[in-house]
Amino acid sequence: MTVPAAFPGPWSAAGMIAAVVLCSTAGEVLVAAAMKTIGDLDKIRAHSGMKGAIRAVITCPLFFAGVSFLALAFFALLFALNHLDLSLVGPASASLTLVTNAIAGKIFLKENVDRRRWTAAVLVCVGVYLLAH
Amino acid sequence: MAHHKLTVRQYAILGMVGLCAPLGDSCLSRGMTHLPAISLDHLGTLLAAVFTPWIVAGIALLIGFFTSYLTALSWADLTFVLPTTAFGNVIMALMARFWLHEPISIQRWTGIVLITIGVGFVANGPSRTERPLMDAAAGPISAVEEEQMR
Numbered sequence: 378m379t380v381p382a383a384f385p386g387p388w389s390a391a392g393m394i395a396a397v398v399l400c401s402t403a404g405e406v407l408v409a410a411a412m413k414t415i416g417d418l419d420k421i422r423a424h425s426g427m428k429g430a431i432r433a434v435i436t437c438p439l440f441f442a443g444v445s446f447l448a449l450a451f452f453a454l455l456f457a458l459n460h461l462d463l464s465l466v467g468p469a470s471a472s473l474t475l476v477t478n479a480i481a482g483k484i485f486l487k488e489n490v491d492r493r494r495w496t497a498a499v500l501v502c503v504g505v506y507l508l509a510h
Numbered sequence: 511m512a513h514h515k516l517t518v519r520q521y522a523i524l525g526m527v528g529l530c531a532p533l534g535d536s537c538l539s540r541g542m543t544h545l546p547a548i549s550l551d552h553l554g555t556l557l558a559a560v561f562t563p564w565i566v567a568g569i570a571l572l573i574g575f576f577t578s579y580l581t582a583l584s585w586a587d588l589t590f591v592l593p594t595t596a597f598g599n600v601i602m603a604l605m606a607r608f609w610l611h612e613p614i615s616i617q618r619w620t621g622i623v624l625i626t627i628g629v630g631f632v633a634n635g636p637s638r639t640e641r642p643l644m645d646a647a648a649g650p651i652s653a654v655e656e657e658q659m660r
Contacts, residue, residue, distance in 0.1 A: 405588060412583035419581065434580065451572075455538065455556055459548045463539035467532075475592055482589045489599075489639040493621055494589045497603075501596045501627030507598050507621030 385460050393457040397470045400450035402477040406485050407443030414439060434447070473504040516637060520585065527591065528573035528598035536602075537568030560646045586637040593632045600625050 385393070415421070415433050422430040434440055457466045479498045483486040516524075541564030548555050559565055574624040582591045600622050614622075 381529060403511050408580065409583050409588035412580055415584060418584040452556055455542055456548065456553075457558065458539050458542040463535065463543075467535055467539075468599075471596060471614065475596070478592050479589050480524040482587065486588060487639070488587045488589050489636075491550075491635075493635045497593050497631040498589070500624045500631065501593045504621040504624030504626075505596055505599060507617050507624065509604060 387504055390465070391397055393453070393461065394466060394473070396453040397450055397457055397466070398473045398477055400446050401470070401474050402447030402481055403437045404443045404448075404450055405474075405478055406481045407439055407446060407483070409443075409486055411437045411443055412441035468508065470480050472505045475502050475505075516586075516633075520582070523581050524594045526578035527575060527582055528594050528596075529601060530571045530578065531599075531600050532598040533593050534568045534571030534575055537564050537571060541565040541568060550610050558595045558617070587639055590632055590635070590637045593629050 411434075412418075415437055418430050418434070421433050425433075454466070454470070457470075475498050479490050479494065483490040518605045541562050542559065545559055545562070546562070548559075553579075560569070579591065579595075582594075603614060603618060604624055
């Protein structure tokens with residue numbers, strides 16, 4: 378028989394969601410930087426086969442740094458889902474991660490986050506919120 | 511920024527990115543809500559949760575997501591790929607409406623429309639920021655050449 382988890386206070390809930398958002402942003406930016414360094418995986422696979430593509434990915438140190446943060450984000454998500462509803466954790470973390478990634482992409486990856494991408498990030502953010510409520 | 515036209519295969523990979531993530535999250539949620547509350551003092555039980563069936567299914571779907579996500583990131587910007595992950599929520603809501611016949615409120619329809627417009631906005635733009643010097647130095651050709659040297 379399972380014992381339902383007591384719903385945590387707003388600060389604890391915010392802390393759990395913030396942990397998921399920060400870890401996944403760090404992980405995604407590091408993984409994106411790694412994949413930019415490696416190059417187009419489809420072309421590498423066409424040239425060197427699947428083994429060559431896997432080797433190109435797993436020999437990149439940035440990739441492992443990114444995966445470590447994504448693993449932390451995964452366990453932070455499991456912990457949050459154990460205490461909070463998916464309808465709160467899912468959209469809140471997805472929406473906030475979109476915005477933090479747009480900021481991080483511009484600062485760290487030097488991506489051209491133009492008005493079109495900012496508008497899209499805000500629209501998707503609001504859309505995810507509405508969809509979940 | 512030059513406009514990189516995506517191929518059908520690349521759109522299919524973006525579709526997998528969008529679908530596998532929400533399906534995987536749903537499996538994880540189902541698995542974790544059926545477990546007793548886990549406190550910070552017993553974090554080891556989180557590892558045991560990894561081997562329950564719903565969590566295994568969720569992890570399998572998230573591996574599918576991660577593989578397609580990595581492939582997409584190798585030819586597109588992070589700020590281009592990420593909004594497409596939200597499109598999976600739209601597909602799941604439409605499946606709930608037309609397959610499971612669940613009612614969808616006006617608020618949710620508004621959310622669906624906003625996400626669709628947002629993803630369409632990004633998809634019509636360039637997929638990658640052009641950096642002539644960096645792309646020449648560390649592009650796919652250099653990775654392939656590195657493979658040849660091994």
